[in-house]
Amino acid sequence: MKNVWVIAKKELRAYFTSPIAYVIITVFLVLVGFFFYNIMLWFNAQAMQMAQNQYYYQQININQMVYQPLFNNISIILLLMLPLLTMRLFSEEKKIGTEELLYTSPLSVDQIILGKFLASLAVLLAMLGLTACLSIFTFIYGNPEVASILIGYLGLFLLGAAFIAIGIFFSSLTENQIVSAILTFGALLLFWVLNWASSSAAGLWKGVLNYVSFLQHFDNMTQGILDTTDVVYYLSFAFFGLFLTHSVIQSRRWR
């Protein structure tokens, strides 16, 4: 574990001593803030109208009307930004030749991969954690349900972890960071929209396409539904990405 931490520490320092982490976190927060502002404006107008009527008044739900669209927006921003966070992880080592230092050290490949994964997760956590400030407003002026917000955040975190694992995999394939980012972005988008194909598929395929797609599992969690299937899905996706990375690194060295 100590060895994993050594790598994670080095990656975190690389993120935070360069502009990378600050730029990504800032741009992310600006965009999230913008979406939140717009959602709130819309929610205000909507709530005013609904309050006129006793029946609709009961239906006003801040979780459903603010948090659910917000989480969906955040997930899209993550899809666009996380490939840029992970693209350098292995590509850069390969490009500048430091992979020879890492792979001739007594660290195992697993420890190196895990260290890099944890460092990106930490940045993700910082990104998501800082958006919690937005909830100050909703809690002052309303009474949202805490549990379903936390489940929504858990969903974002798990989704982000899966994105990062896929990003690390593509980073291990190439020494070119741009290629790595584009491949990651393409793969993530494909998995995102995979369930679109399910409408025209039938039988087993329909189920498979729905299950493999990111979207289905994420929808549950933004609604505050915590299902172990979804958690297992994201964790296995992350594990799969890291496992592929391991295979790529080993096979390169055994070729």
Next chain:
Amino acid sequence: MIAVEHLTKKYGDLVAVSDLSFKVEKGKIWGLLGPNAAGKTTTMRILTGFLPATEGKASVGNFDVFEQPNEAKKILGYLPEVLPLYPDMTVTEYLNFVADIKKIPAPKRKESVAKAVKVAGLEQVKGRLIKNISRGFKQRVGIAQALVHDPLVLILDEPTIGLDPAQIIEIRSLIKSLKGEHTIILSTHILAEVTQTCDGVVIINEGRLMASGSLEELTASFHRKEGAVVKVRRDIQDAAAEIRKIDGVEKVNPEDGDLKVEWKPGLDLRDDIARLIVEKRFGLLEMRPLAMNIEDLYLKIVSGGAEQ
């Protein structure tokens, strides 16, 4: 300390190293000598566990690098041909990181890094970012990186490449000062590097072993020519004729304005030749020993026709 047995490495159809065997004793510096693309870097990468061999065995200390890679890696310091430096770290940060991944216990880390900084002569740049220091200092950081965990074995791939002549001399003397405590293999395509710093040499070309042994063994195994190269100011042909008359001189060849004189082994006719030239007023400009024979051997190997 270092043993390579019947090592073969193929990249697809390309044979990079073929049936290579050699041994290096504890505390010695050996050179891995060969032209570019001879398989030097591949051999070193296999020894350090970066690449696996297709066939054969390699061991460092008592550890087989394939069977016990982690034990072998712990006693091994490696300077790759491309310096493995992180440009955005300071020298001290970088060495601390290397100390960590080499599993130096935290209490000993500060001391180990300080020692590596001192040995490699990095005091004046240790607080600076690696991207801002000169090539010569980067090379030193590379060596410090290989040394930081005080390894028994050092593997240095082209340690003096890309340096200016003064820096080359500095790095060579640094490497020499490491001898004894560390067993060192360094690769180079420059013969002078081997003759100046190494105890022994492995000469390879196109992945095959051409010759290996200590420098004395190698030179002794060849017919040892003794003689001198003489340069005179005037009348080179007459001078050649006069020198031929000296007792013991076997051959005198005028070559590019120089006279290549060879005499019977065991003699030293430099005094006689000098006196003759001065007396006959040919004007003695220069006299130097004939080139070492290992150079001839190396040139033969590099140009393709190996004898041994």
